[in-house]
Amino acid sequence: MRRRTSPRRTATSKPQSIGPIQTFEVDGLTHEAKGVARFQGKVTFIEGALPGETVEAQVNKAGRNFDEAVLVNIIEPSVYRVEPSCQQFNVCGGCSFQHLADEQQLNAKADWLQGQLRNLITTQELEQLSDKPMGYRRRARIAIELKKGRMALGFRGKASKEIISIDQCVVLAPNLQSIFLSLKLALLENDLAGVLGHVELLEDTKGVSVLFRLTSSISDELKNAWEDWAEKEQVALYWQAPKAGKAEVAPEKMRYYDLVDLRLKYHPQDFIQVNATMNQKMVAQAMSWLSPSKQDVVLDLFCGVGNFSLPLAQHAQSVIGVEVQETMVEAARENARVNGLDNLSFVAADLTKPVNNELFKQTITKVLLDPPRAGAFEFLDSIIKIGPTQILYVSCNASTLARDAEYLVAKGYRVLRVSLMDMFPQTSHVETMMLLQKKK
Ligand SMILES: C[S@@+](CC[C@H](N)C(=O)[O-])C[C@H]1O[C@@H](n2cnc3c(N)ncnc32)[C@H](O)[C@@H]1O
């Protein structure tokens, strides 16, 4: 439980203001964590202000329909305001909600999600799935910049593209937090920083790894110095050569993570869900909601390396996974083989384009889809043609989920269950699971 705060001056940096300091009563919150107030009838968004607060702010962007203001002082704080755990919270763009108590963050996300899905869930209760609020990220891309001889290693800022230099990131898994510190010190001591595009930190069942994205070649001597550092820190090191699409990785250096009794191999730059414990819970919930049985042939769209396909195959008659990246399809096939599952097949296909293959020849009873932010609109007519009895939609973008689900509902499906999954606490991102059933 984090400490509640009392009235105080905020640590917000000095605003580039155009208006005088005014007093606002805040009565709403956007999903990007901006307080919503009205001044003489006009909506004003105030970054850092919370509902129920009386604040002083200065309008720094005046628009026709709304203004934006910079928080100057909190006169009456919300009872849900807490001290941010991260010292960089006011400037780093990585988190939006650290000033709001964890349970209230979830309520705010639920309200927002309910609004996005207002045409779909009037009576259904929005279910919730959550886990630890801090130390959950098993993957992070760290930006790097050298300016006038000074190194900034961190994330993009809240209000600018500037890289905010950080020493500690409390949403990272603890092992990644400690390797981050060691990495920062080591980068200050030699010449690698000048030829880095970015650094990727990753933790999985195999351990911790660091991937360097190079912008130009480096000497063997420098490379060896870093290999020594990696050995001392007991991390695996990967090098992505300049202009290379992906790092070259020997089979024995592939990564893996465990999912209950399954082991899934992947390339260090392949997609994996960033929150390991929430992923376990999400997959378990998907199995419980979709409830695959030996009568079911399940289609797993946007399947990655088989995160849902393999657990589905443990219960279903068979599973067909579809994924655009050939290398991930190969990894998924290998994962099925190594885990002793012979009722899976995988197809490499771009689901935004017409898919002309065996998919439509089989009787598919259930479909699971987990698309990127853009959603799956182009493939919806194909799903309708396949005609599964149930569709389980996992989404990281509620607005494309709403669009796609409204289309499915118009074409003969109804929403059975919806769950907000707090995959990314402290940030404004929301993961959602929706189960749809074909109307009789
Ligand atoms: C949100 S991830 C989900 C992956 C997997 N279901 C999991 O849980 O790890 C979306 C996946 O869709 C794949 N993808 C992106 N665009 C695609 C497309 N046009 N057609 C097929 N797959 C695509 C990505 O490579 C990625 O593996």
Ligand code: SF4
């Ligand atoms: S992403 Fe990390 S450094 Fe940035 S605000 Fe969140 S916890 Fe702090």
